[in-house]
Every structure is written in structure tokens, then in C-alpha cells.
Amino acid sequence: MIKVSVIGAKGRMGGNVVNAVTQADDTELALALDAGDDLTQVNPDNTDVAVEFTVPSVSLDNVLALIGQGVDVVVGTTGWTDEKLDQVRAALAAAPRKDQAVFIAPNFAISAVLADYFAGLAARYFESAEVVELHHPNKVDAPSGTAIHTAHTIADARRAAGLGPMPDATETDGGSRGQVIDGVHVHAVRLRGLNAHEEVLLGNAGEQLTIRADSFDRGSFMPGVLLAVRSVSAHPGLTIGLDKFLDL
Amino acid sequence: MIKVSVIGAKGRMGGNVVNAVTQADDTELALALDAGDDLTQVNPDNTDVAVEFTVPSVSLDNVLALIGQGVDVVVGTTGWTDEKLDQVRAALAAAPRKDQAVFIAPNFAISAVLADYFAGLAARYFESAEVVELHHPNKVDAPSGTAIHTAHTIADARRAAGLGPMPDATETDGGSRGQVIDGVHVHAVRLRGLNAHEEVLLGNAGEQLTIRADSFDRGSFMPGVLLAVRSVSAHPGLTIGLDKFLDL
Amino acid sequence: MIKVSVIGAKGRMGGNVVNAVTQADDTELALALDAGDDLTQVNPDNTDVAVEFTVPSVSLDNVLALIGQGVDVVVGTTGWTDEKLDQVRAALAAAPRKDQAVFIAPNFAISAVLADYFAGLAARYFESAEVVELHHPNKVDAPSGTAIHTAHTIADARRAAGLGPMPDATETDGGSRGQVIDGVHVHAVRLRGLNAHEEVLLGNAGEQLTIRADSFDRGSFMPGVLLAVRSVSAHPGLTIGLDKFLDL
Amino acid sequence: MIKVSVIGAKGRMGGNVVNAVTQADDTELALALDAGDDLTQVNPDNTDVAVEFTVPSVSLDNVLALIGQGVDVVVGTTGWTDEKLDQVRAALAAAPRKDQAVFIAPNFAISAVLADYFAGLAARYFESAEVVELHHPNKVDAPSGTAIHTAHTIADARRAAGLGPMPDATETDGGSRGQVIDGVHVHAVRLRGLNAHEEVLLGNAGEQLTIRADSFDRGSFMPGVLLAVRSVSAHPGLTIGLDKFLDL
Numbered sequence: 001m002i003k004v005s006v007i008g009a010k011g012r013m014g015g016n017v018v019n020a021v022t023q024a025d026d027t028e029l030a031l032a033l034d035a036g037d038d039l040t041q042v043n044p045d046n047t048d049v050a051v052e053f054t055v056p057s058v059s060l061d062n063v064l065a066l067i068g069q070g071v072d073v074v075v076g077t078t079g080w081t082d083e084k085l086d087q088v089r090a091a092l093a094a095a096p097r098k099d100q101a102v103f104i105a106p107n108f109a110i111s112a113v114l115a116d117y118f119a120g121l122a123a124r125y126f127e128s129a130e131v132v133e134l135h136h137p138n139k140v141d142a143p144s145g146t147a148i149h150t151a152h153t154i155a156d157a158r159r160a161a162g163l164g165p166m167p168d169a170t171e172t173d174g175g176s177r178g179q180v181i182d183g184v185h186v187h188a189v190r191l192r193g194l195n196a197h198e199e200v201l202l203g204n205a206g207e208q209l210t211i212r213a214d215s216f217d218r219g220s221f222m223p224g225v226l227l228a229v230r231s232v233s234a235h236p237g238l239t240i241g242l243d244k245f246l247d248l
Numbered sequence: 249m250i251k252v253s254v255i256g257a258k259g260r261m262g263g264n265v266v267n268a269v270t271q272a273d274d275t276e277l278a279l280a281l282d283a284g285d286d287l288t289q290v291n292p293d294n295t296d297v298a299v300e301f302t303v304p305s306v307s308l309d310n311v312l313a314l315i316g317q318g319v320d321v322v323v324g325t326t327g328w329t330d331e332k333l334d335q336v337r338a339a340l341a342a343a344p345r346k347d348q349a350v351f352i353a354p355n356f357a358i359s360a361v362l363a364d365y366f367a368g369l370a371a372r373y374f375e376s377a378e379v380v381e382l383h384h385p386n387k388v389d390a391p392s393g394t395a396i397h398t399a400h401t402i403a404d405a406r407r408a409a410g411l412g413p414m415p416d417a418t419e420t421d422g423g424s425r426g427q428v429i430d431g432v433h434v435h436a437v438r439l440r441g442l443n444a445h446e447e448v449l450l451g452n453a454g455e456q457l458t459i460r461a462d463s464f465d466r467g468s469f470m471p472g473v474l475l476a477v478r479s480v481s482a483h484p485g486l487t488i489g490l491d492k493f494l495d496l
Numbered sequence: 497m498i499k500v501s502v503i504g505a506k507g508r509m510g511g512n513v514v515n516a517v518t519q520a521d522d523t524e525l526a527l528a529l530d531a532g533d534d535l536t537q538v539n540p541d542n543t544d545v546a547v548e549f550t551v552p553s554v555s556l557d558n559v560l561a562l563i564g565q566g567v568d569v570v571v572g573t574t575g576w577t578d579e580k581l582d583q584v585r586a587a588l589a590a591a592p593r594k595d596q597a598v599f600i601a602p603n604f605a606i607s608a609v610l611a612d613y614f615a616g617l618a619a620r621y622f623e624s625a626e627v628v629e630l631h632h633p634n635k636v637d638a639p640s641g642t643a644i645h646t647a648h649t650i651a652d653a654r655r656a657a658g659l660g661p662m663p664d665a666t667e668t669d670g671g672s673r674g675q676v677i678d679g680v681h682v683h684a685v686r687l688r689g690l691n692a693h694e695e696v697l698l699g700n701a702g703e704q705l706t707i708r709a710d711s712f713d714r715g716s717f718m719p720g721v722l723l724a725v726r727s728v729s730a731h732p733g734l735t736i737g738l739d740k741f742l743d744l
Numbered sequence: 745m746i747k748v749s750v751i752g753a754k755g756r757m758g759g760n761v762v763n764a765v766t767q768a769d770d771t772e773l774a775l776a777l778d779a780g781d782d783l784t785q786v787n788p789d790n791t792d793v794a795v796e797f798t799v800p801s802v803s804l805d806n807v808l809a810l811i812g813q814g815v816d817v818v819v820g821t822t823g824w825t826d827e828k829l830d831q832v833r834a835a836l837a838a839a840p841r842k843d844q845a846v847f848i849a850p851n852f853a854i855s856a857v858l859a860d861y862f863a864g865l866a867a868r869y870f871e872s873a874e875v876v877e878l879h880h881p882n883k884v885d886a887p888s889g890t891a892i893h894t895a896h897t898i899a900d901a902r903r904a905a906g907l908g909p910m911p912d913a914t915e916t917d918g919g920s921r922g923q924v925i926d927g928v929h930v931h932a933v934r935l936r937g938l939n940a941h942e943e944v945l946l947g948n949a950g951e952q953l954t955i956r957a958d959s960f961d962r963g964s965f966m967p968g969v970l971l972a973v974r975s976v977s978a979h980p981g982l983t984i985g986l987d988k989f990l991d992l
Contacts, residue, residue: 206964220950454716468702
């Protein structure tokens with residue numbers, strides 16, 4: 001059994017993590033802490049892995065404190081800059097235990113991580129590729145960070161394979177062709193009822209490959225969080241991105 | 249058996265019509281004419297319905313000549329203006345046979361016509377609606393005429409039902425949200441391998457309705473052409489739009 | 497403001513109705529009752545419409561009691577037999593108020609109701625039609641009642657149009673072609689993460705029409721429940737099926 | 745320029761290969777042969793790669809003859825048994841040129857090959873996985889060979905990861921749940937207008953990953969045939985399956 005403490009346990013994501021850790025066969029909940037609680041309660045005696053889902057303004061301090069406590073950390077909070085990441089690396093280098101591990105992921109949905117990865121593998125074999133992302137209408141940014149990432153993944157793969165621009169004879173358009181990111185057209189749909197979805201369309205003469213990831217609710221992140229909890233301790237140092245823990 | 253003459257029989261669409269008319273159980277090919285052929289060969293003795301698939305520059309003259317010959321006409325050529333349509337109406341009013349009929353359709357794909365019609369019926373019951381059209385990359389205009397039509401269909405239905413603007417919290421966007429036509433976001437994908445496709449997405453809290461029409465090739469228009477051939481003579485005067493011949 | 501009392505207010509569906517009625521602009525919550533509560537509290541002074549979401553074993557008695565109280569009723573509980581429906585009709589005929597109304601629906605998801613209706617309109621225009629339903633893996637029956645209904649809707653439309661059997665050259669199959677209901681192939685997918693989804697596929701030479709309804713969660717029924725609450729009092733007597741309240 | 749001879753050049757697939765080879769920038773057509781033509785015309789002076797698209801009854805003899813002529817061979821004809829493959833291996837072992845190469849593929853559609861491969865990579869990370877294949881109604885076998893292959897790919901991946909059976913509470917079903925192949929439910933749709941399509945659905949709590957390959961027409965195989973033509977000579981011996989030539 002992996003003993004897991006949750007930091008930010010009263011938040012929406014943290015609450016889901018508490019449930020997921022409690023229900024999984026190979027994990028058990030150690031401590032459930034939230035703002036105001038003393039992180040020095042977390043230590044190797046009661047905790048194998050701490051899961052940190054709080055807010056960007058406090059996450060770095062939490063992670064540094066948890067490293068100081070000698071536990072491995074899985075971080076779901078966003079807002080990580082290169083500077084902050086360097087501070088985590090420095091703290092790990094200075095930690096007494098040499099195999100201590102921290103894992104940070106921008107997206108814990110396995111389907112989304114795989115869709116991005118598969119798009120990168122497939123892109124070099126298709127003349128055309130476009131990205132359509134679909135989200136709930138309360139989202140303030142468009143397109144999604146995931147879609148931007150996928151566009152770059154596709155563009156990188158095409159460049160590496162020596163592919164030129166995609167075919168497109170469009171002469172007249174008032175904006176319907178979407179946003180061009182690194183040469184890849186990206187379209188954003190906002191629809192009541194949806195949560196977070198991404199579709200990658202790839203086409204050759206006579207054929208199409210479609211890769212679609214649907215995240216229906218917050219629970220969609222839990223398989224990814226559990227995967228990270230199970231994997232983090234085998235990867236000393238700082239690891240970024242759930243694809244690093246997938247056997248691909 | 250309905251006797252059908254095809255005008256523009258050597259063109260790509262006309263050739264498909266010749267095949268479709270020959271193969272259907274209840275139609276037979278009368279004359280197959282093309283540029284340079286004498287339209288006065290077409291008359292009520294040999295022809296019940298003439299199908300005209302040529303080019304915009306000659307289509308009006310052909311249709312007027314065929315009305316003069318006393319046969320009903322199904323027109324697939326595009327480029328009809330209000331002025332041209334008025335000339336057709338005038339010719340029909342002056343025709344010796346009072347029940348003579350002409351039918352003109354911008355789109356003969358039954359699936360596309362139904363998708364547009366269903367979008368109009370459904371739109372008033374959903375908070376959100378967007379249109380995604382997908383075509384081959386040789387298309388020069390974006391979005392497609394069909395998608396523009398569907399956007400207006402949705403907007404009309406929402407206005408008639410007293411619905412306000414759709415929910416959309418987007419603050420930052422570089423163009424990914426597509427083109428707004430009559431208040432409806434329209435997205436155009438261009439992908440090698442595709443032909444002509446349209447998807448209408450409608451959303452409420454917790455639910456989505458998707459209506460998609462795929463036209464894989466030119467053959468997709470033949471069921472609609474045959475439907476028009478079978479229906480035109482029962483609709484004297486000028487009829488525009490295949491939905492008029494569908495029992496909806 | 498429509499005054500709405502909820503019977504079964506502590507159930508999962510009833511709780512959602514309480515929230516929906518409270519949040520909508522044109523409805524307000526009157527009484528929230530559950531098992532053990534006295535239904536004679538509900539009367540025309542405090543209630544315009546009672547919404548009954550309980551269990552099949554008590555629903556008929558509840559509806560008869562509410563008719564006796566002189567309020568209109570929207571019923572979401574399932575398990576209605578012809579015999580039970582006749583008892584409701586008899587109670588309505590004997591009610592002192594002649595325009596009293598009861599509405600019963602097997603499915604309140606507007607997208608599902610529209611998909612079924614559109615399938616019926618479209619079916620006569622296509623050579624082929626099949627139904628794919630997709631649900632969470634805890635569902636004990638396959639295919640879904642909605643899919644069975646849609647298969648009959650398609651079959652009825654084909655019969656009315658004089659269409660024969662669909663083309664199908666299959667000679668060898670170990671069960672992959674699914675269940676044939678009234679001549680229509682129905683396929684049932686069970687997948688963790690899904691809720692309740694139905695896809696109707698219609699095909700002609702060169703073209704396809706796809707109609708898909710997704711119900712992502714219980715909230716998907718609330719727009720339909722609110723529509724019924726707003727519509728029921730204008731339809732005296734017993735009305736069955738949400739399509740009766742849609743302007744199609 | 746790769747000099748390519750086509751065996752079966754008058755067949756439907758062979759004719760497409762002649763066109764594809766003629767149009768590609770890095771290949772040129774050497775000989776176009778069909779039934780009755782003398783294969784000894786094909787030799788290393790005029791041909792780098794021979795593409796064989798004939799019928800199962802003559803394909804083995806053709807391939808053995810072409811090996812004898814000292815050219816590399818890409819084979820698209822189906823019907824290969826282990827015994828036939830052994831004869832090809834033996835011929836290659838006895839060939840004077842030690843780096844002679846033969847490539848045989850059951851499916852040249854890159855999208856289908858990638859879909860199968862991605863299904864295998866993803867399967868271990870999802871609780872549920874099902875396969876839906878969709879084809880034209882003239883197909884006599886169901887499900888498709890590709891779908892059967894994908895079901896085994898998924899099952900193998902799940903076994904390797906130690907996953908147990910998928911969740912499925914179905915108690916009553918008249919066949920709608922499809923055919924179970926190696927523990928994976930496979931569904932086959934037959935619809936006029938379709939060609940060859942496969943969809944792999946993978947689900948976890950709250951999320952879904954969908955991988956779909958569409959082959960719209962025979963042209964969909966040409967990018968795969970060209971890839972094989974370009975790759976075969978760098979892979980001495982017998983290679984089976986287009987995934988071997990993809991850089992994954």
C-alpha cells in the first residue's frame with residue numbers, strides 16, 4: 001500500500017484525490033491537509049507520496065516544504081515557470097535523500113496526454129492536420145493550452161520529417177479557418193454541456209485518421225493522478241508531463 | 249417510367265445523372281445532350297423531365313428554351329440571382345401548359361438538406377449552437393455556402409423563439425473561435441481526403457445533440473436528383489430547395 | 497412565476513429538479529416533499545404544477561392523489577403500464593376541474609427526444625439505417641429502451657414509405673452485426689466514463705447522415721423537465737412523450 | 745527515382761498503383777503487366793521494385809518468379825497462409841542477391857495501421873475498450889479482418905499489463921452487445937455510402953479516447969503503397985505489416 005497525503009484536500013480537485021486514493025486497492029489516505037494546516041505533519045513515517053493540488057500562489061512553497069520533509073511529491077497545481085521549476089530542482093539536489101522525486105503535470109487526463117502523443121507520431125504520415133478543441137462556455141481563454149501544445153507537437157513532427165505547408169487553396173475567408181498556430185489550424189468550439197474535449201484530424205488522399213480525447217468531468221484526472229502516485233518514486237529528480245510515466 | 253433527358257450529359261455531374269437515370273427502376277434516359285446540341289430535340293413526346301447540369305453562363309438560356317419546349321425541368325447548375333429567377337417565373341407564367349414546373353436546388357445531397365432542416369427545428373431548444381464544416385483543401389471559399397445557410401437557419405430559429413446570445417466567456421482569442429455569422433460561430437476545416445461535410449453541434453447543460461452530413465463523392469447528389477425528377481411535375485411553377493420535396 | 501412542488505425531493509432526480517426549479521427565472525419552488533410527507537399539503541393555492549420523481553411502486557398512487565388535489569402533474573417516474581395509464585385517464589375524467597393535466601415522459605433529455613424524432617423523419621430517404629447506443633458499464637439491460645424505440649421509429653417510417661429490407665450481403669458473422677429489432681440493426685457499447693448516448697447512422701450512395709444525442713449527466717434532463725412544467729397546463733388530459741411539447 | 749513495375753496493372757488496385765507511381769516525385773513507372781504477360785521482362789535493369797496486386801490463386805507464383813528475377817517485391821494481394829509465406833522465405837534464402845526483399849501487407853491504409861497500433865499502446869491505460877467497424881453493405885464477412893486484428897491487439901496489451909475483464913453489468917441482451925473476440929466486444933455496421941472505417945473506443949471514469957480510421961476509397965491505400973515502395977529495399981528478407989515501415 002502506498003501511503004498518500006493530500007495537500008489542498010478541501011479543494012475540488014483535492015477532494016477528488018482523497019476519494020480516489022481511498023478507493024484504489026493499492027493506495028491509502030494518510031493525511032488530508034488544507035490551507036492553514038501544518039505541512040511538517042507530513043513525513044516519511046506516515047507518507048510515501050504527497051499530492052499537491054492547491055493554487056499557484058502557494059504551490060511552490062508547499063512543494064519545497066514537502067521536499068524538506070523527505071517525501072515524494074505529485075503536483076497538479078498549474079502556473080509553473082522555468083524559474084519556479086529551477087527552485088524545485090535545486091531543492092531536490094540539496095535534499096538528503098538522493099532518490100527523492102517530484103512530478104509536475106499540466107494535464108492528468110490520460111486520454112488527452114495520449115491524444116497529443118499519438119498526434120505527434122502520426123503527423124509525419126499525413127498531408128493535412130488540424131485541431132478542434134471543444135469546451136464549456138465559461139472558459140475564458142481560447143484555444144486551450146492543450147490544443148496549443150498539440151499544434152506544436154504536430155508542427156514539430158512535420159518539420160522533423162521535412163514536410164512542407166499543408167494543402168489549402170482558401171482564397172476568401174472571414175475567419176472561419178480558425179487560428180494558425182505554428183502552421184496548424186486550430187478551432188475552438190464553446191458549447192453548454194461540454195467539459196474539455198480535443199479532436200485531431202489527419203488526412204491523406206482517400207483516408208482520415210481522427211484522434212479524440214473527451215474529459216467529461218474532474219474525475220477524468222484521477223486515473224492519471226493514481227498513475228503518477230504509483231510511478232513517481234521510481235523516477236528520482238524532477239519529472240514533467242504524464243507521458244513520461246506512460247509506457248509508450 | 250419517367251422519361252428523362254440530360255442537358256450537360258458530358259459534364260461530371262451530368263454523366264452521373266445519366267448513370268443514375270439509367271439504373272433507377274422508374275426512370276429511363278431519353279436524350280443525352282451537351283454543348284452544341286440542339287435543345288429543340290427535347291419535347292413532350294420524348295421527355296417528361298429535363299435535368300440541366302451545365303454552367304451558370306448558359307443555364308438560364310437552357311432553362312428558358314426547355315420551358316418553351318413544354319417539358320418540366322430540374323436544374324442543378326448554380327449561380328442563380330433573383331433577376332434570373334424572375335425570368336424563369338415570367339417564362340413559366342407565359343407557358344402554354346399551365347402546370348409546367350421548374351425546380352432549382354443549391355444542394356442535392358439529401359443528408360445536407362436534412363441536416364440544415366433539423367438544425368432549424370432543434371435550435372430553439374438549446375443554449376448553444378455552432379457549425380463546423382469540413383472540405384477538401386482545393387476549395388477556394390470558406391466557410392461553405394451550406395454552412396453559411398445553416399448559420400442563418402439557426403439564428404432565425406433562435407430569434408423566432410426569443411433566445412438571446414449564446415453563452416461565451418471567451419476573453420482572449422487569436423482567431424480560434426472562428427467566424428461569427430448572424431451570431432453563430434462557424435468553423436471551416438480543410439483536410440486532404442475529405443469531400444464535403446457539415447456538423448451542427450447543439451448543447452444544453454448536461455446534453456449535446458450533433459447532426460452531421462457527409463457527402464463522400466458526387467454520387468451523393470443522385471438520390472436527391474432522382475427525388476427531384478420524381479417530384480417536379482407535381483409542383484407547378486418554380487420551386488427552390490430540395491426540402492420542398494421532402495415530406496417533413 | 498409557476499409555483500412548482502417536487503414529490504421525491506430527496507431522490508437524485510428530485511434533488512436536481514429542486515435546483516432547476518429554484519434557478520429558472522419563471523419557476524419557483526413551492527413544496528419539497530419526500531416519502532412519508534403528506535401530499536394533501538399540495539393544493540392549487542400553493543402549487544401550479546407538481547413534479548413527481550419517485551419509484552414505480554408508489555408513483556401511481558401519488559399521481560392519483562395529486563389529481564385529487566386539483567394540481568397539474570409532470571411525472572418522471574418510469575414503469576407505466578397501459579393499465580396504470582388508464583387509471584390516470586379515469587381519474588382525470590372524474591376530476592372536478594375539466595382542464596386538469598398530467599404529463600408522463602419516458603425520457604426528458606431533449607437531445608434524445610429530438611434524435612428519435614429526426615430519425616423518423618429522415619429514415620424514408622435513406623437505403624440504410626442502424627442504431628448504436630453507448631452507456632456506462634453498470635447498465636443491466638441492452639440495448640437501451642431508447643434505442644429500441646428508435647429502431648421501431650425507423651422501421652415504421654420505412655414501412656410507411658414502402659421501403660424494403662436494407663442492403664446487407666453479410667454471409668458470415670459471429671454476432672458482430674448486433675441485434676435486429678424490427679429489421680433495424682442495433683448495437684450496444686458499454687464503456688466506463690460514458691453516461692447515455694445514442695447515434696443513428698443513415699446512408700445512401702455517397703452520403704451519410706448521423707444524428708447523435710449525448711446525455712452526459714442527470715442534469716441533462718432538467719431542460720426537458722422545465723419545458724414540461726411550462727407546457728403541461730396548456731394540454732388538458734393525459735399527454736405522453738416530450739415530443740408532444742416540442743414545436744416540431 | 746525508384747523504377748517500379750506493376751503486376752496486375754489492369755486490376756482496380758493495380759490501376760491505382762500505376763497512377764500513384766506515375767504521379768509521385770520519386771517514383772517512375774517501368775512496366776505495367778497483367779495476366780498473360782511474361783514476368784521475365786521484369787529485371788534489375790528496368791525495375792527496382794515490383795508491386796504485385798493480383799489474386800490469391802496466382803500471387804505466390806508471381807512473387808516466386810519476381811524473386812527469381814532479382815527484384816524486390818511489394819505485395820498487396822491477400823490470402824497468404826503460413827505455408828505460402830514459408831515458400832517466400834525459402835526463395836529469398838536461395839536468392840543469389842543476399843539483400844533481396846519482399847514486403848507483404850494485409851492493409852496499406854496508413855490510418856488503419858496507425859489506429860491499430862495506437863489501440864495497442866493505449867489499451868493498458870483504460871478500463872474499457874470496444875471496437876466498432878463500419879463498411880459498405882456489399883461486404884460478405886463480418887466483422888472485418890482489421891477489426892478482428894485490433895481486438896487481439898487490445899486483448900494482448902491488456903494481458904501484458906495484467907488487466908482483468910472489462911466492467912460490464914449486462915444481464916439481458918438479445919445480441920446488441922456484439923461479438924466478443926478475445927474478450928473485446930466488436931460491433932459491425934453495414935451502411936450504404938460507407939467504404940471501410942474502424943473506431944476504437946477506450947474509457948476510464950470521466951474520460952474517453954476515440955481513435956478512428958476512415959478509408960473513403962481505394963486511393964486511401966496509395967500513400968501506404970508508396971511508403972512500402974520507398975522502404976522495402978532497406979529491409980532484406982520477408983517483412984509483414986506496414987507498421988514495420990512506420991517510424992513509431
